[in-house]
Amino acid sequence: MIETKLDIQENPNKKAKPDPDKLQFGKTFTDHMFTMEYTRDKGWFQPQIVPYAPITLEPAAMIFHYGQSVFEGLKAYINTQGDVQLFRPEENLKRLNRSNARLSIPPVSEELLLEYLKELLSLEKDWIPRAEGTSLYIRPFIIATEPSLSVAPSKSYKLMIVLAPVGSYYPEGIHPVSIQVEGHFTRAVRGGTGTAKTGGNYSGGYNAQEKAADQGHAQVMWLDGVEKKYIEEVGSMNVFFKIDGQVITPELNDSILEGVTRKSIIELLKDWNVDVVERKISMQELHQAYKDGILEEAFGAGTAAVVSPIGELSWDDETLIINGRQTGELTKSLYTTLTGIQTGKLPDPFNWTVQIK
Amino acid sequence: MIETKLDIQENPNKKAKPDPDKLQFGKTFTDHMFTMEYTRDKGWFQPQIVPYAPITLEPAAMIFHYGQSVFEGLKAYINTQGDVQLFRPEENLKRLNRSNARLSIPPVSEELLLEYLKELLSLEKDWIPRAEGTSLYIRPFIIATEPSLSVAPSKSYKLMIVLAPVGSYYPEGIHPVSIQVEGHFTRAVRGGTGTAKTGGNYSGGYNAQEKAADQGHAQVMWLDGVEKKYIEEVGSMNVFFKIDGQVITPELNDSILEGVTRKSIIELLKDWNVDVVERKISMQELHQAYKDGILEEAFGAGTAAVVSPIGELSWDDETLIINGRQTGELTKSLYTTLTGIQTGKLPDPFNWTVQIK
Numbered sequence: 216m217i218e219t220k221l222d223i224q225e226n227p228n229k230k231a232k233p234d235p236d237k238l239q240f241g242k243t244f245t246d247h248m249f250t251m252e253y254t255r256d257k258g259w260f261q262p263q264i265v266p267y268a269p270i271t272l273e274p275a276a277m278i279f280h281y282g283q284s285v286f287e288g289l290k291a292y293i294n295t296q297g298d299v300q301l302f303r304p305e306e307n308l309k310r311l312n313r314s315n316a317r318l319s320i321p322p323v324s325e326e327l328l329l330e331y332l333k334e335l336l337s338l339e340k341d342w343i344p345r346a347e348g349t350s351l352y353i354r355p356f357i358i359a360t361e362p363s364l365s366v367a368p369s370k371s372y373k374l375m376i377v378l379a380p381v382g383s384y385y386p387e388g389i390h391p392v393s394i395q396v397e398g399h400f401t402r403a404v405r406g407g408t409g410t411a412k413t414g415g416n417y418s419g420g421y422n423a424q425e426k427a428a429d430q431g432h433a434q435v436m437w438l439d440g441v442e443k444k445y446i447e448e449v450g451s452m453n454v455f456f457k458i459d460g461q462v463i464t465p466e467l468n469d470s471i472l473e474g475v476t477r478k479s480i481i482e483l484l485k486d487w488n489v490d491v492v493e494r495k496i497s498m499q500e501l502h503q504a505y506k507d508g509i510l511e512e513a514f515g516a517g518t519a520a521v522v523s524p525i526g527e528l529s530w531d532d533e534t535l536i537i538n539g540r541q542t543g544e545l546t547k548s549l550y551t552t553l554t555g556i557q558t559g560k561l562p563d564p565f566n567w568t569v570q571i572k
Numbered sequence: 573m574i575e576t577k578l579d580i581q582e583n584p585n586k587k588a589k590p591d592p593d594k595l596q597f598g599k600t601f602t603d604h605m606f607t608m609e610y611t612r613d614k615g616w617f618q619p620q621i622v623p624y625a626p627i628t629l630e631p632a633a634m635i636f637h638y639g640q641s642v643f644e645g646l647k648a649y650i651n652t653q654g655d656v657q658l659f660r661p662e663e664n665l666k667r668l669n670r671s672n673a674r675l676s677i678p679p680v681s682e683e684l685l686l687e688y689l690k691e692l693l694s695l696e697k698d699w700i701p702r703a704e705g706t707s708l709y710i711r712p713f714i715i716a717t718e719p720s721l722s723v724a725p726s727k728s729y730k731l732m733i734v735l736a737p738v739g740s741y742y743p744e745g746i747h748p749v750s751i752q753v754e755g756h757f758t759r760a761v762r763g764g765t766g767t768a769k770t771g772g773n774y775s776g777g778y779n780a781q782e783k784a785a786d787q788g789h790a791q792v793m794w795l796d797g798v799e800k801k802y803i804e805e806v807g808s809m810n811v812f813f814k815i816d817g818q819v820i821t822p823e824l825n826d827s828i829l830e831g832v833t834r835k836s837i838i839e840l841l842k843d844w845n846v847d848v849v850e851r852k853i854s855m856q857e858l859h860q861a862y863k864d865g866i867l868e869e870a871f872g873a874g875t876a877a878v879v880s881p882i883g884e885l886s887w888d889d890e891t892l893i894i895n896g897r898q899t900g901e902l903t904k905s906l907y908t909t910l911t912g913i914q915t916g917k918l919p920d921p922f923n924w925t926v927q928i929k
Binding site for chain 2: 240241242244248267269270271272273274275278279280281282283284286288316317318319352354356358359362363364365366367368375377379399400401402403404405406407408413414415416417418419420421422424425440441443450451
């Protein structure tokens with residue numbers, strides 16, 4: 216008998232909501248969180264919504280030693296009808312289980328977890344900011360909790376969902392950023408963990424990120440780990456290029472993360488009859504396109520920024536200035552359409568959104 | 573003014589010591605632990621020895637999301653004079669700082685940390701088991717504690733040292749194991765985090781480890797991430813081969829961890845006038861040596877097992893049986909000498925050991 220009944224302990228001490236104009240990313244959390252436990256004999260059990268509070272773990276808990284963890288990120292909005300709205304949450308939950316498989320973490324029920332998330336969001340509805348560009352960021356994550364120094368999968372886990380009201384990614388409007396092509400550090404390689412949303416993929420990139428920041432760039436563009444030649448991702452986003460009217464994004468190759476925004480952009484472009492292709496693209500080819508004057512637009516795509524235009528690419532001693540450092544027309548349309556669908560301001564012909572009544 | 577004075581809070585509730593014959597690896601911990609905090613304005617501060625107890629962190633603490641963590645592993649013994657004895661602890665502390673640099677974690681004072689560790693060990697001396705093959709395993713580790721979902725280095729950290737009395741790695745005597753050469757999964761690649769002792773390197777290997785175990789093997793042998801051709805490590809150990817009288821270990825290459833046992837073995841072999849070389853070695857070359865009848869011995873080397881002989885290597889459809897599945901003479905000598913020096917049963921001509929009076 217698996218315990219799946221959600222227990223809700225309401226927080227008697229509600230916090231004041233933050234000033235919507237001063238929201239940062241992921242610093243403020245709501246009054247409640249979701250937690251669920253796993254042991255080998257019980258499976259996933261004890262789903263509960265409890266007051267947001269610190270958690271207590273053994274110093275020997277495996278998460279502190281061997282990095283066995285996965286996470287997801289998605290957003291909730293208040294749509295024009297005043298309902299809570301999610302964007303393709305089932306895609307995030309599917310990916311959570313793909314990440315679990317890669318990290319030897321037992322799978323969760325995607326259906327149940329979505330139900331629990333909906334309950335949490337209903338309870339925290341007042342925390343969802345309504346100003347342009349703001350949202351409630353949802354962070355599900357799983358950590359290994361067994362107190363043991365054995366290098367082996369944990370026998371127990373904790374799954375949590377925390378919620379953070381977040382400000383606009385572009386408080387001064389969408390603007391292109393400068394990116395450094397990273398020649399030394401590697402984000403991921405085939406056979407590694409690059410396709411999974413697991414902690415180590417992110418902290419492993421900090422050295423490169425700091426180097427890029429020191430040189431005045433917003434982020435790094437990652438090349439493949441094998442040949443250091445093919446473009447993979449930009450920062451923690453997928454990447455797209457418009458070359459001579461065609462949109463190109465690196466194909467999924469066992470080291471690139473399969474982004475929900477990436478997938479949605481590809482589907483949107485196909486719907487718009489824009490030529491879009493997933494294939495390998497080398498930095499050399501991109502440079503040639505630039506020299507030929509046919510590199511028209513470039514942008515990152517991910518949940519946090521949705522779409523992030525690239526104004527400048529620094530590659531060894533060269534600087535590629537893209538579209539005169541202006542946001543391209545297609546980039547702009549994708550941003551407007553995606554955020555419009557996500558927030559409910561535009562119709563959703565793809566059935567991507569989920570409303571919580 | 574940096575606070576470096578160690579505060580000691582003795583545990584009034586001492587636990588019973590475990591049965592030395594039933595010790596497992598890293599499941600039982602001593603009465604005390606060392607903790608120290610870091611913030612950007614204070615640096616590392618508040619070094620203290622406190623009763624071993626669970627720790628409390630925000631659910632948003634960065635360790636749970638982006639894997640920013642490093643660790644070390646070393647052992648303490650009671651030598652024949654009855655003193656606490658460490659083996660090359662300064663090498664572990666140097667590596668801790670190398671790992672810190674790779675993970676964008678601020679460096680620690682190696683000298684101070686060694687002093688704090690000595691204090692902790694003096695207090696916990698009675699926890700060091702004395703039976704053959706047993707020891708006190710020392711686990712220093714650092715975790716990112718800032719409560720923020722930003723993908724960026726944490727602004728605060730916690731360093732801890734926990735101690736675990738551990739049993740003999742070979743309760744039935746040293747014996748060769750069966751290893752599967754891993755063709756798909758990758759442990760690390762140049763430009764990645766393979767040279768650092770960081771959590772993600774370990775949990776990223778669980779899929780491969782489980783696959784090997786399913787097929788009856790004790791561990792995997794990792795090949796390089798670029799060509800999937802050159803031998804890198806075995807499980808979480810460095811690896812050595814004796815071919816036609818010469819000992820070969822893969823050269824450090826920006827993806828292999830620089831093991832303290834590895835380094836000590838190389839120095840020991842040189843002292844013995846055994847031909848030892850650090851260079852690239854492919855699985856193809858190893859196979860050829862096997863076919864030529866000159867692959868004489870093979871073993872893993874690491875802190876936990878010290879030396880772990882390889883009896884059998886499974887590579888695609890082939891099985892390479894090494895030295896008739898017996899522990900080789902050189903492997904045996906290395907094990908006996910290293911453990912002899914570590915425990916103080918043999919003289920230490922290299923000045924590798926540190927005694928705590």
